[in-house]
Amino acid sequence: MTTRLHRGSDSTELTRTGGRTYAGIGLDMLSAFGTALGYSRAGIDRMSRDFSSMLAGWGDLPVGTGPRYLSGVANDHMPIEFSLAWTPDTANVRALIEPLGAYPTPRSVQAEAARLVRALAVREGVSIGRYLAIEDVFLDREPMSPFSLWHSVVWGDRTTPMHKVYFNPRVKGDGAAPELVRRAMTRLGRRKSWRVLETAFGGFADPRDHPVFFSLDLVGSPDSRVKVYFRHEGMTAAQIDRVDPLMSYGERGSLADVCGRVLGHAGPYRKAPITCVTFRGEDGVVDEVTLHLPLSPNLPNDAVAADRVSELMRHAGIDDAGYRAALAAGITRPLERSTAQSWAGFKNAHQPTVTVYIGPEVYRP
Numbered sequence: 500m501t502t503r504l505h506r507g508s509d510s511t512e513l514t515r516t517g518g519r520t521y522a523g524i525g526l527d528m529l530s531a532f533g534t535a536l537g538y539s540r541a542g543i544d545r546m547s548r549d550f551s552s553m554l555a556g557w558g559d560l561p562v563g564t565g566p567r568y569l570s571g572v573a574n575d576h577m578p579i580e581f582s583l584a585w586t587p588d589t590a591n592v593r594a595l596i597e598p599l600g601a602y603p604t605p606r607s608v609q610a611e612a613a614r615l616v617r618a619l620a621v622r623e624g625v626s627i628g629r630y631l632a633i634e635d636v637f638l639d640r641e642p643m644s645p646f647s648l649w650h651s652v653v654w655g656d657r658t659t660p661m662h663k664v665y666f667n668p669r670v671k672g673d674g675a676a677p678e679l680v681r682r683a684m685t686r687l688g689r690r691k692s693w694r695v696l697e698t699a700f701g702g703f704a705d706p707r708d709h710p711v712f713f714s715l716d717l718v719g720s721p722d723s724r725v726k727v728y729f730r731h732e733g734m735t736a737a738q739i740d741r742v743d744p745l746m747s748y749g750e751r752g753s754l755a756d757v758c759g760r761v762l763g764h765a766g767p768y769r770k771a772p773i774t775c776v777t778f779r780g781e782d783g784v785v786d787e788v789t790l791h792l793p794l795s796p797n798l799p800n801d802a803v804a805a806d807r808v809s810e811l812m813r814h815a816g817i818d819d820a821g822y823r824a825a826l827a828a829g830i831t832r833p834l835e836r837s838t839a840q841s842w843a844g845f846k847n848a849h850q851p852t853v854t855v856y857i858g859p860e861v862y863r864p
Contacts (some may be wrong), residue, residue, distance in 0.1 A: 521599075522551055522558030524859050525579045529592065531828040532583060532857075533656075536590045536821055542656040549660055550594060553615060553650065557599050562861050568603035571646045572596070573858035574795055574841050583825050584653075584844075584854040585817050593653045595665075595856075597646070605642045612648035613638060616664060619717065624659040626719030633683040637666040637713065644670050651714075662717040663724075668710045676709040680727060683713060689725060691783025696727060696776060699745055707732045711773065722779045724786070730773045735766040742774045745785045754790050757845050760814065761792050761807045769797050787848030795838040801826070802834035808843050808855055815851035822855065829857055838863075 526547050533543040551558060560567075566576035573580040578597040583590065600611040613634065620627045638647060649665040666683075668676035677697075684693040700708040712728035731739045736758035758772060759765055770793035777786045794804040805826055809819040830839045837860065844854035 520559050520561055521577075521579060522554045524562065524861060525550055525554070525558075525581075525594070528581055528829050528857075528859060529594070532581060532592050532825050533654075535824040535828040536583070536592065536656075538592075538656040542654070546592065546654045546660075549652065549654070553594075553596055553598070553652070557601055557611075560601070564862075566862055568599055568608065569645050570597045570599070572649060574838070575858060575860060575862040577859050577861050580841065580856055580858045581829070582842075582844075582854050582856040583822070584852055585812065585821060586850050586852050587816050587818075588850075589655075590821050591653055591655050593651060593854075596650045596652075597648075598650065605645050605647065606640070608645070609638055609642055609647035612650065612664075615650060616648075616717070619662055622660075622662070625662055625717050627717055628719065629687060629715055629723070630664060630717060632686050633666075633715070636679055636683045636686070637668070637670055639671055642667075642670045643672055646670070664715050664717060666713040666715075668713050673706060673709055676711075677703040680710050680713055684725065687725060689778060689782050692725065692778045692785075695745070695783055695785060699742065699776075700729070707734070712775075714775075724777050724779045726775050726777045728773050728775045728791075730771050732771045733767050734771065737765065739766070739772055739774065739790075742776070742788055745776055745788055753847070754788075757790055757811065758792065761794075761811055761843055761845075762797050763807070768793070770795075787846050789844050789846040791842050791844045794840045794843055800835050801830060801837040801840050804840045804843070805834055808840075808853065811843070811845065812853050815845070815847070815853060817851060817853055822853075825855075825857075830860075832860070832863075 529546055529550055530543055533546060570576050570578040572578050572595050578599050580595045582593040598611040598615050600607050616627055616630055619625050644667055646667045647670050651663045653661045668679045681693050703709055710727050711730045714726035716723040736755040740755040762768060773791040775789040779786045798804045812819040830837050839857050839860045840855055841858055842856040846852050
């Protein structure tokens with residue numbers, strides 16, 4: 500579906516008028532981002548087919564004037580959000596999806612997400628063996644949260660898509676989160692990796708340290724990743740920086756420096772940052788740590804966020820021209836009146852990488 504853009508009553512504003520289904524809105528944004536990053540027409544078409552198939556059965560439903568389900572994927576509860584990641588040499592497009600189905604409830608959405616994993620098993624490069632080994636750890640017949648299981652896919656222009664899943668460690672209650680992660684990592688042969696986390700976070704005695712996401716690559720290679728995410732509620736940049744010793748790179752203060760550079764002060768923050776600890780390969784060895792910073796509501800609008808992200812990219816040796824082009828293509832309101840950018844991510848283990856998460860702003864005020 501194509502997007503028709505026209506001038507509203509305010510001649511400076513572009514209003515999206517086409518694509519008012521979940522799939523239509525997503526395809527519009529996906530095409531815009533792929534074009535901005537210089538993807539080939541064949542690459543954009545391949546992404547579009549892949550994306551549409553993941554929304555089969557519900558993507559053609561109208562989005563309506565308010566959310567049908569309180570999805571946590573996007574800030575406005577849309578079950579779709581895109582992210583774009585840049586290194587000094589590459590750029591790629593990603594989508595995060597919560598499969599709603601036709602009549603979403605926490606239990607039916609969980610079942611819909613589990614069905615999608617099995618449907619993906621036949622695709623090139625996808626392996627769900629590790630997922631099946633831990634599915635029963637996180638999925639519950641009576642989930643205590645709207646979020647049980649999300650899907651993500653990463654597209655390069657000419658590479659095979661890489662799929663991954665995100666489990667909710669708090670699906671059985673906040674207090675159960677550390678134990679669920681321990682059980683999952685044990686089943687995946689990562690007992691030493693669990694002990695690294697347990698030591699780093701003081702045995703999870705502080706509930707603020709309990710994990711909020713558990714992610715798994717749906718690939719069969721030995722270096723496929725296991726990722727554990729932690730939200731740092733009420734903490735300053737210096738307190739968040741205690742995660743830094745888990746990294747095998749950089750100097751003390753690097754996480755705190757990025758917090759201040761992007762969010763403008765040392766915290767605490769209105770919405771808390773998240774750190775992601777990644778393991779791959781040898782058990783017990785941290786591969787990288789990623790810092791995720793909430794741009795909205797910590798920053799007033801996308802214009803301010805864009806300036807902060809551009810400065811971070813330049814500091815990391817990454818050209819921000821592609822980022823600016825993506826904002827112009829994918830955000831339809833003036834940046835001063837938009838808050839589509841929800842998060843910025845930064846990691847620097849193997850090479851600097853900046854990721855920006857952008858929602859559709861369908862249910863914007």
